[in-house]
Amino acid sequence: MHPILHPTLSLILIITTFTLIRIPKSSCQDQQYKTCGEPYQCGNINFTYPFWGGNRPNTCGYPGFKISCQGNVPRISAEPVIYRVIAPVDTTAHTLIVARDDLVSDICPRFLxxxxxxxxxxxxSNIVNVTLSYNCTIPPNFPQPxxxxCAVNSTTATPGFFSMDNNNTVQNFTNLVACSNSISVPINQARAQNLVSTTALIAALADGFSLQYKANNSICTDCTRSDGRCGYNLGSKSFACYCSDREYDLVCNDTSTQNRRGVNNNVKAPISIGTAIAGAIVAGVGIGWLIFWCRQRRKRLAAKAAQSYQSQSKDVSLPLASKSPTSAPSTVFSKIIPSNSSSKSEFGKETSYFGVQVFSYNELELATDHFAQSRExxxxxxxxxxxxxxxDGRVVAVKRLYENNFKRVEQFINEVEILTHLRHQNLVTLFxxxxxxxxxxxxVYEYIPNGxxxxxxxGRRANSGLLSWPVRLNIAIETGDALAYLHASDIIHRDVKTNxxxxxxxxxxxxxxxGLSRLFPHDVTHVSTAPQGTPGYVDPEYYQCYQLTxxxxxxxxxVVLIELISSLQAVDTNRHRHDINLSNMAINKIQNHTLHELVDPSLEFGTNSSVRRMATLVAELAFRCLxxxxxxxxxxxEVVDGLRGIQNEGFNAQKVEVVDILVDDGGFLKDNISPPSPASSCS
Structure with missing residues (x-):
């Protein structure tokens, strides 16, 4: 570029900067303002904040308030239960009326x-709990209404009954009747006064019950009053107020503080414009002279560059097989990341291999706010x-390896090579x-928000109370399914743990x-390798024999299954010395018929017969794994199939009988599974 063009370049930069500053609002924020101002209609119900779904993206709602519309019936999920929204939402009182989808027309659901x-x-809000009991032994003189x-889980027809926690309305007969299964469901308090028959119960369940919700209610009210649209910032994981000019923390045109999302442009506009113009002039002149200097430098080095180019071209053209064994790390990596690709990425030009993008360090440094501690x-x-x-707006998790040495490069390459070939809904995606x-x-991975x-x-979320037994069982099934997929793909994870x-x-x-995973050859039974992994989870035979399978x-x-049952850590030095290792503790509890001492008290193992039976079966499966x-x-x-069987057939009468024998007769695993021996063969 000739120096005479530099003033032109400067002028262009000044005009562009000035024009951008004068734009009254961001088109992106303007779109959020418009989008979040539109309700999502399903059937005859309109949903606004905190609800989202359909034409309302998750940035217009609040986590946990997703609405799905099927057959013009709005539904909201709270795993494993799905609820129908059966009346318009009262945004003033922050209430909604819902009914359990599985009990709307039938009190005999497939799963309890x-x-x-x-x-x-x-x-x-204003509810009475009703207990529905199934597979009961009812005395002849038991009241009929x-x-x-019903047939539960495809079993033969079995008698059941319902009772309420309001003994003034319906007498509690739980002490007179023996039942295999029971569930607790809420109904509207007003409907409970006339609950004198099964027909009345079905009608009360269909009418639903009231819920109150909390999703920054008062903050949203303030935002709306300032002509804003309530939403949620996925990056900061906090409330967002979308306004006609841009996004604010709380209310539109808030000049009292500097918001997380920027200083108010209207107040600072004169200063910003002046500063930007002066900066653009300096930057334009500087960029022009920098381009001129670089051009002259390239001319001076032209001869030398031409000579080195020929030499480099010959080196690059060498086949990988001809490289020296001493260059193993570079050779292996070159199979995955070509040298020209990484060079380009360092200047911000996107390139990819095996379907994933190569990022520059500066790009990720900016994305993580210079790897700020607050972003950990x-x-x-x-x-x-x-x-x-x-x-581009994607929310990601960036893993920063501790050391850039040979071992870390090997683990880095290993993880990239494995993940780029895997596609499973329960495996994290590598971007x-x-x-x-x-x-x-x-x-760079997809960001998984719930820890x-x-x-x-x-850990830090242990008091949330969100891990009910059905949720824990589903976690076990999905984790097992992912591991079974890895094994079917000849991959051993080698660091399976709840973290x-x-x-x-x-x-x-x-x-x-x-990072520790290994590709497993088809024609061998094991791989000999030094044991690696996390204490408390490592296979003892792997420790003894150095044989990875x-x-x-x-x-x-x-070990993970036992953690899900007990909520205890795999290793805890504060426990008794025989119980420091959770696997040893679990085996001892199971063999001594004291499983109840191991199970997390919050799971109601002692009072909920359904949980007791399923947790006992999962403990049996864990015992076999250990x-x-x-x-x-x-x-x-086989483990996954067993877990799915426990989930799907957990209320089957035959399995109930088996579990009762295992628990009550003191024969738990005694006859069909032998305990772990102190030593094993490494053959």
Whole structure:
């Protein structure tokens, strides 16, 4: 570029900057303002904040308030129960009327679940709890109006009855009748006064009950009064007030403080314009002279560059097989990330391999606010994970490996190579990574917002009370399904633990952290390798024999199952020395017929017969996974099939009888599973 063009370039920059500043509002924010101002209609009900779905994206609502519309019937989910919204939402009183979808027209659902809700955002209002009991032994003189008959889970027709916690209306007969299963469901308090028959019960269930919700209610009211639209910022995970000019924290045109999302442009406009013009002039002149200097420098180095180009071209054209063995790290990585791709990415030009993007270090540094401590999501054995927002708006988790040495490069390559070939709904998705020439090794994953299973069991979210038994069982099934998929793909995870099981807002599983994973050859029974993993989860036979197999993951998964049952950590030095290792503690409790001492008290193991039976069966499955000898453990697919059987057939009368024998007769696992031995064969 000739120097005479520099003033022109400067002028263009000044005009462009001035024009951008004069734009009264961002088109992106304007779109949010318009979008979140439109309701989502399903049937004859209009949904506004905090609800979202359909034409209202999740940025217009609040986590946990997603509405799905099927057959013009709006539904909201609180796993494992689905609710119908049967009346318009009262946005003034912050209430809605819902009915359990599985009990709207039938009191004999396929699966028996207690009513579950996220207590942090919903709570009941003016309700009476009704207990529905199934498969009961009812005496001949039992009052008829409160009995019903149904086939539950495809079993033969069995008698049942219902009773209420309001003994002034219907007498409580639970002490007179023996039933195998029962669930608790709420009904409207007014309808409870006339609950004198099964027909009246069905009608009361169909009429639903009232819920109150909390989703920054008062803040939203203030935002709306300032002509804003209530929403949710996915990046900061906090309330957002979308206004006609831009996004604010609380209310539109708030000049009292500097918002997280920027300083008010209207107040600062004169100063900003002047500063921007002066900056543009300086920047334009500087950029022009920089281009001129670079052009002259390129001319001076032209001859030398031409000579080196020929030499480099010859080196690049060498086949990978001809490289020296001493260059193994570069050779392996070159199969995944071509040198020209990583070079381009360092200048911000996107490139990809195996379907994932190569990011520059600067790009990810900006996305994570320079790896700010406030952005840390977790700290593992191989690196720290940060919350980030990419320029295209994607919310991501950026894993920053601790050291850029040979071992870390190997793990980095291993994780990229494995994840780019895997596609499963319960495995975390890899968006991309940096080049090996980058200042640091960084991996970019999809962001999973609800923490880890460990967080919810015994970490910072342990008091949330959101991990009910059905949720825990579903976590076990989805985790097992992901591991079974890995094994079918000849991959051993090798670091299965609750810290590596992520949860989304609906408590669905995403298994993560494949740095230690190994591709498993088809024609061998095991791989000999030094034991690696997390204490408390590592297969003892792997420790003794240095033989890694798929059954090593099965053992680790057995520990996860015990964690889900007990909410205890895999290793805790504060426990008795015989119980420091959770797997040993579990085996001892099971063999001594004291499983009740192991189960998390919040699961109501002692009072809820359904939970007791299913938790006992899961403990049996975990016991099999924790066998010392790998050949005595089931395959991962067998474990998943067993868990699904427990979930689907947990109320089957035949299984109930088996569990009662195992628990009550003191024969738990005694005759069909042998305990782990102190030593095993490594053959």
């Amino acid at each position: 679940h207690n009513t579950t809700l996220d207590s942090s955002i919903f709570w009941f 409160i009995q019903f008959t 999501l977790g700290d593992g054995g191989f690196g720290t994970v940060y919350h980030g927002i990419l320029p 991309g990574c940096t080049s090996r020439r980058s200042r640091e090794l960084l991996l 880890t299973v460990a967080d919810h069991l015994h 590596n099981i992520l949860l989304d807002n609906d408590f669905h599983v995403k298994v993560a952290d494949f 798929e059954k090593s993951d099965v053992y680790s998964f057995g 066998q010392q000898e790998k050949d005595m453990r089931p395959s991962m697919q």
